[in-house]
Amino acid sequence: MCGIVGYIGMQPAVPVLMAGLKSLEYRGYDSAGVSVCVSDEIYTVKAKGDLSHLEAKLKETALPEATLGIGHTRWATHGAPSDVNSHPHMGRKGIVALVHNGIIENYLELKAELMEKGCTFQSETDTEIVAQLFEYLYDGDMVGTLRKVLQRVHGAYALGIICKDHPDQLLAVRKDSPLLVGLGKEENFIASDIPALLSYTRDYYLLNDNEIVLLKRDGVSIFDLDGNPIEKEVFHVSWDASVAEKEGYDYFMMKEIMEQPRALQKTISPRILEGNINFEGIGLTEEMIASLRRIHIVACGSAWHAGIVGRYVLEKLTRIPVEVDIASEFRYRDPIFGENELCIVISQSGETADTLAALRLAKQAGVRILSIVNVVGSSIARESDDVIYTWAGPEIAVATTKGYTTQLSVLYMIALYFAKAKGLLRQEEEKMYLEELKLLPEKTSQVLHACNSGSIEALAKQLCKREDFFIIGRGIDYAAAMESSLKLKEISYIHSEAYAAGELKHGTISLIEEGTPVIAIATQSTLLEKLVSNIKEVKARGAYVIAITEEGNSFVADVADEVIYIPKATDLFTASYNVLPMQIFAYHVAVARGCNVDKPRNLAKSVTVE
Numbered sequence: 173m174c175g176i177v178g179y180i181g182m183q184p185a186v187p188v189l190m191a192g193l194k195s196l197e198y199r200g201y202d203s204a205g206v207s208v209c210v211s212d213e214i215y216t217v218k219a220k221g222d223l224s225h226l227e228a229k230l231k232e233t234a235l236p237e238a239t240l241g242i243g244h245t246r247w248a249t250h251g252a253p254s255d256v257n258s259h260p261h262m263g264r265k266g267i268v269a270l271v272h273n274g275i276i277e278n279y280l281e282l283k284a285e286l287m288e289k290g291c292t293f294q295s296e297t298d299t300e301i302v303a304q305l306f307e308y309l310y311d312g313d314m315v316g317t318l319r320k321v322l323q324r325v326h327g328a329y330a331l332g333i334i335c336k337d338h339p340d341q342l343l344a345v346r347k348d349s350p351l352l353v354g355l356g357k358e359e360n361f362i363a364s365d366i367p368a369l370l371s372y373t374r375d376y377y378l379l380n381d382n383e384i385v386l387l388k389r390d391g392v393s394i395f396d397l398d399g400n401p402i403e404k405e406v407f408h409v410s411w412d413a414s415v416a417e418k419e420g421y422d423y424f425m426m427k428e429i430m431e432q433p434r435a436l437q438k439t440i441s442p443r444i445l446e447g448n449i450n451f452e453g454i455g456l457t458e459e460m461i462a463s464l465r466r467i468h469i470v471a472c473g474s475a476w477h478a479g480i481v482g483r484y485v486l487e488k489l490t491r492i493p494v495e496v497d498i499a500s501e502f503r504y505r506d507p508i509f510g511e512n513e514l515c516i517v518i519s520q521s522g523e524t525a526d527t528l529a530a531l532r533l534a535k536q537a538g539v540r541i542l543s544i545v546n547v548v549g550s551s552i553a554r555e556s557d558d559v560i561y562t563w564a565g566p567e568i569a570v571a572t573t574k575g576y577t578t579q580l581s582v583l584y585m586i587a588l589y590f591a592k593a594k595g596l597l598r599q600e601e602e603k604m605y606l607e608e609l610k611l612l613p614e615k616t617s618q619v620l621h622a623c624n625s626g627s628i629e630a631l632a633k634q635l636c637k638r639e640d641f642f643i644i645g646r647g648i649d650y651a652a653a654m655e656s657s658l659k660l661k662e663i664s665y666i667h668s669e670a671y672a673a674g675e676l677k678h679g680t681i682s683l684i685e686e687g688t689p690v691i692a693i694a695t696q697s698t699l700l701e702k703l704v705s706n707i708k709e710v711k712a713r714g715a716y717v718i719a720i721t722e723e724g725n726s727f728v729a730d731v732a733d734e735v736i737y738i739p740k741a742t743d744l745f746t747a748s749y750n751v752l753p754m755q756i757f758a759y760h761v762a763v764a765r766g767c768n769v770d771k772p773r774n775l776a777k778s779v780t781v782e
């Protein structure tokens with residue numbers, strides 16, 4: 173949610189900033205801007221729209237060559253997308269320019285106070301207040317002024333600041349919004365995420381909340397809020413820059429869909445050792461697991477959908493009651509915590525603001541936190557008692573695919589691990605589940621190749637003009653229907669509703685008319701007959717039914733108009749397969765409708781505001 177970059181070094185800053193923003197565009201793309209500092213002046217160019225608009229404007233208004241600058245790509249919160257609301261924001265005398273990711277919660281109060289002192293504001297943003305306040309409190313010392321500013325602002329922020337009096341300094345700070353410091357040779361960087369650094373350096377510092385960083389060309393100093401220096405450990409990026417490239421695919425989303433077998437392999441195989449699930453370094457003991465009375469799962473978006481699948485699997489295998497909550501609801505519903513409980517927090521980015529707040533709430537109540545996270549060193553990973561990483565690699569497309577399926581695989585492993593610790597898994601059962609887990613990457617690859625043979629694309633072209641879809645299922649299939657429906661909604665802008673197949677007749681079936689597309693996910697062996705009845709109910713009302721079922725269930729073809737087959741699997745793991753045709757279907761529908769698949773309207777990948 174908003175991408176920040178900053179550069180200080182020997183190279184011309186604008187190309188570095190623009191390349192960084194390009195790789196952060198997944199964080200927001202409704203407007204963008206850059207400021208550079210040269211010869212004691214700050215020059216700024218900003219443009220509404222995605223980065224191509226800023227690029228075009230920079231061609232018209234070439235900025236002077238500078239080696240210090242900041243850049244921003246925005247996902248609007250306060251104030252509509254517009255040139256003037258874009259970052260960087262300046263103080264009224266033009267002494268500082270500032271970029272911000274997050275929300276300043278007391279901005280109205282600060283604005284009123286500054287207006288009384290004669291400040292006037294150009295934009296509707298909360299960010300401009302910080303720039304104005306900085307200038308108002310500015311005493312010639314960057315770090316000292318920032319410390320005073322931070323005493324006044326409340327909320328979440330990652331800030332990058334330049335000042336015309338200090339063309340040799342780039343200042344930054346973070347609290348509850350991500351920010352990294354890239355360490356180069358005679359150059360240093362700030363960025364919201366690693367891809368922005370990869371072309372220049374692989375060494376970086378992870379900042380903790382309330383750490384202030386002063387970057388110069390030849391060094392980086394870090395301070396706490398009292399101005400005391402802090403020593404930091406240098407981290408090293410282990411993945412290659414090419415993972416953040418499209419590698420011949422039209423969109424990152426399809427590349428990431430096709431990467432799922434490899435991501436699953438990397439997530440699963442190091443954790444199955446000598447016929448056992450092995451979570452290295454995890455502090456949860458067998459005794460703790462055996463005494464668990466309840467598990468809370470909290471997450472947002474697709475990670476929440478993974479949690480719903482996780483509940484079915486965990487309850488079935490471990491008999492521990494599981495509650496799954498949307499993080500933004502959980503944090504405000506005064507949840508009841510008890511002894512011997514565990515909170516499983518799921519997040520691809522590890523930075524989602526509501527999920528992080530839910531984690532903190534549970535932790536404060538004394539509940540142990542086990543997180544499933546993709547981004548190493550992210551806030552959620554760092555604040556958890558135990559972390560199990562999904563090794564999906566960077567996910568760029570806003571709509572998650574490999575992030576979600578690797579989360580499912582970790583949830584299966586947790587369920588098996590807990591069931592074994594509780595003595596609930598018979599040897600032959602364990603063997604069967606582990607075999608299934610090992611086969612997951614290979615079978616995923618088979619499904620993806622079958623789905624890409626053209627039939628799903630043809631179906632997508634046939635149905636791409638429809639404006640309403642229903643996706644139905646029972647049990648785990650219903651959980652998978654929710655994720656499938658979200659995929660279709662977020663990238664193709666088609667309204668679709670996931671429904672528990674047995675519930676449809678209690679009202680929603682009134683919406684089914686001649687030709688309404690209904691996708692029926694029918695993979696739960698014990699519920700198959702009931703699901704077939706539900707298909708007949710909608711068929712009788714004119715629905716056009718596409719069924720997703722397992723090979724061998726040929727009788728489903730008798731009741732559906734189209735059938736997509738997935739390989740046979742244990743009922744507990746089917747969500748991993750039946751979501752795949754839906755990812756590919758949603759992708760082709762979005763392409764056929766001319767949508768921007770990787771950057772759907774109004775969305776951002778990493779939601780670091782409430």
Ligand code: G6P
Nearest residue numbers: 472473474475519520521524572
């Ligand atoms: C955003 C993304 C979703 C994602 C959700 C949670 O809304 O667009 O794809 O599922 O955030 O993100 P997280 O990083 O916590 O998994």
